[in-house]
Amino acid sequence: MFRRSKPLMRRRVLAGDQRQHDQERVSLARQDGRRFYITWLVLGPGILAMLGENDGPSMLSYAADGTQYGIGFFLPFIVVLFVLAYVCQEMSMRVGAATGHGFGYLLTRRYGKTWGWFGAIDLILTNLVTLVSEFIAIRIGFTYFHLPAGAAAASGVALVVFTLVGRRYRGWERIVLGLALFNGLFLLTAILTKPDGASLAHAFVTWSPLPTGSIVTLLLLVTSTIGATVTPWMVFFQQSATADKGMTARDVNQGRLDTAIGAALAAVFGCAALIVGASIASRAHSHIDLSALNFPAAIAAHSGQVAGMLFAIGLIEAGAVALLTISASTAYAIGETLGRSGTMNIAGRQGFVFYAVNTAAVTGAASIILIPGVPLIAIALNANVLATVLLPVTLIFLVMLANDRHLMGSLTNNRSTNIAAGIVIVLIGACATAYTVTAFLQTFHALPGS
Amino acid sequence: MTAQDQFDNHEPASHRSAPAEKPGGGDVIPVGLAELTPRTRVALWVLRIAALILTGMVIVIFIAQLQPR
Numbered sequence: 368m369f370r371r372s373k374p375l376m377r378r379r380v381l382a383g384d385q386r387q388h389d390q391e392r393v394s395l396a397r398q399d400g401r402r403f404y405i406t407w408l409v410l411g412p413g414i415l416a417m418l419g420e421n422d423g424p425s426m427l428s429y430a431a432d433g434t435q436y437g438i439g440f441f442l443p444f445i446v447v448l449f450v451l452a453y454v455c456q457e458m459s460m461r462v463g464a465a466t467g468h469g470f471g472y473l474l475t476r477r478y479g480k481t482w483g484w485f486g487a488i489d490l491i492l493t494n495l496v497t498l499v500s501e502f503i504a505i506r507i508g509f510t511y512f513h514l515p516a517g518a519a520a521a522s523g524v525a526l527v528v529f530t531l532v533g534r535r536y537r538g539w540e541r542i543v544l545g546l547a548l549f550n551g552l553f554l555l556t557a558i559l560t561k562p563d564g565a566s567l568a569h570a571f572v573t574w575s576p577l578p579t580g581s582i583v584t585l586l587l588l589v590t591s592t593i594g595a596t597v598t599p600w601m602v603f604f605q606q607s608a609t610a611d612k613g614m615t616a617r618d619v620n621q622g623r624l625d626t627a628i629g630a631a632l633a634a635v636f637g638c639a640a641l642i643v644g645a646s647i648a649s650r651a652h653s654h655i656d657l658s659a660l661n662f663p664a665a666i667a668a669h670s671g672q673v674a675g676m677l678f679a680i681g682l683i684e685a686g687a688v689a690l691l692t693i694s695a696s697t698a699y700a701i702g703e704t705l706g707r708s709g710t711m712n713i714a715g716r717q718g719f720v721f722y723a724v725n726t727a728a729v730t731g732a733a734s735i736i737l738i739p740g741v742p743l744i745a746i747a748l749n750a751n752v753l754a755t756v757l758l759p760v761t762l763i764f765l766v767m768l769a770n771d772r773h774l775m776g777s778l779t780n781n782r783s784t785n786i787a788a789g790i791v792i793v794l795i796g797a798c799a800t801a802y803t804v805t806a807f808l809q810t811f812h813a814l815p816g817s
Numbered sequence: 818m819t820a821q822d823q824f825d826n827h828e829p830a831s832h833r834s835a836p837a838e839k840p841g842g843g844d845v846i847p848v849g850l851a852e853l854t855p856r857t858r859v860a861l862w863v864l865r866i867a868a869l870i871l872t873g874m875v876i877v878i879f880i881a882q883l884q885p886r
Contacts, residue, residue: 431845468848485865522837747880749875756871760864771851800871807874810881 393564423504463609471703594751678815
């Protein structure tokens with residue numbers, strides 16, 4: 368019956384019908400009391416947002432933090448940051464489930480086109496820079512296997528196009544979830560580097576030893592680590608994906624579980640990358656090059672070929688999953704802001720904007736890394752900082768939406784969530800401002816003739 | 818008949834009317850422009866301008882990093 372006519376339906380039905388179909392699947396499972404099956408159906412947006420943010424540059428950044436400063440401060444700091452990320456992402460999931468709309472759509476419709484476009488332009492800027500960084504990470508992984516930069520760019524674009532062929536959110540989500548599981552390779556690599564268990568326990572209990580160095584370097588590390596954990600694209604992506612998946616107010620508890628699982632996995636894998644860096648730095652021979660570009664080879668020299676290979680594959684996976692989720696968030700944001708096709712569940716001319724933006728974002732970023740002489744490392748360094756600078760504006764609008772009783776009804780933010788969200792916004796805003804102003808003043812002081 | 822069987826044999830959603838919609842408990846709800854107080858508007862613009870200034874600073878820092886030392 369329905370299954371037999373599915374291929375035809377795929378071409379005919381509109382996004383709303385497919386969402387309703389997915390909702391009915393959950394509803395029927397609920398009637399049967401199949402709890403695990405309901406959870407399985409709802410899992411996706413939260414895990415993808417969190418593991419998507421455990422992207423190539425973030426994992427390299429965690430590993431570099433471990434190499435330079437050890438695990439003392441950063442191990443518990445990464446865990447705390449993912450708790451903060453949970454606060455933000457739970458809100459975006461709840462707004463998406465309660466309203467059935469993505470963040471870009473609500474920003475434009477609720478606060479006007481000016482704010483909608485500001486949000487979309489911020490996102491395009493940070494996402495383009497971040498996508499370039501993802502290709503850099505994939506390229507580092509490919510270099511370990513002696514593959515050229517062109518292969519990294521071409522395979523990234525091909526992967527994005529391949530996953531979009533089904534033109535259905537659910538199929539896309541399951542493919543990306545399967546890929547995201549390979550983020551666990553960082554944990555395997557950490558185990559192979561044989562970290563000292565006592566040091567790990569000491570770091571969690573005491574938050575020490577604290578990193579030393581200049582204030583600008585420390586602020587850069589803290590700001591970029593925040594930018595490696597919570598970013599504007601995650602808010603856009605999870606809310607839009609929640610709506611596109613057809614989640615409703617009844618699915619909020621499963622959505623919270625999805626987000627919590629994502630945060631826990633991302634924290635564990637992020638800490639694993641930090642431990643890898645710290646382990647090899649503590650026992651590395653002086654001739655080993657620990658720069659980001661040579662990281663997989665340095666790991667291989669320290670812990671064997673398998674560990675180096677796992678880290679390199681992990682970087683390729685982290686970059687690939689982020690390419691898919693970040694380009695999707697760009698497409699959602701532009702589609703929703705334009706008021707056209709802000710969904711993956713739509714084909715043909717009606718879905719043109721979504722698919723064109725998704726593919727163009729990745730192709731544009733791939734083209735940039737192929738330009739000879741492009742400052743790849745400077746781009747990667749500033750990507751997380753830029754995301755952190757623009758995050759507070761996005762979060763304030765998210766909190767406003769989550770407090771909008773007209774939209775949210777009984778799912779409106781409670782007092783404790785507002786306090787937690789306020790702390791996140793102030794902390795991120797303060798770190799981003801402190802680093803940017805200090806680094807800016809230092810830059811001018813360092814300029815010749817100033 | 819189990820719920821899965823019902824699902825396999827059910828009529829496609831596109832052939833039926835949409836369920837009733839309500840805030841906080843419905844599917845896709847209609848959204849209109851919110852009325853922001855003057856104080857909120859000013860606060861949002863101050864925040865927006867601050868974010869633009871910081872973004873400009875990050876771009877300057879990025880350009881400075883490209884200069885040969």
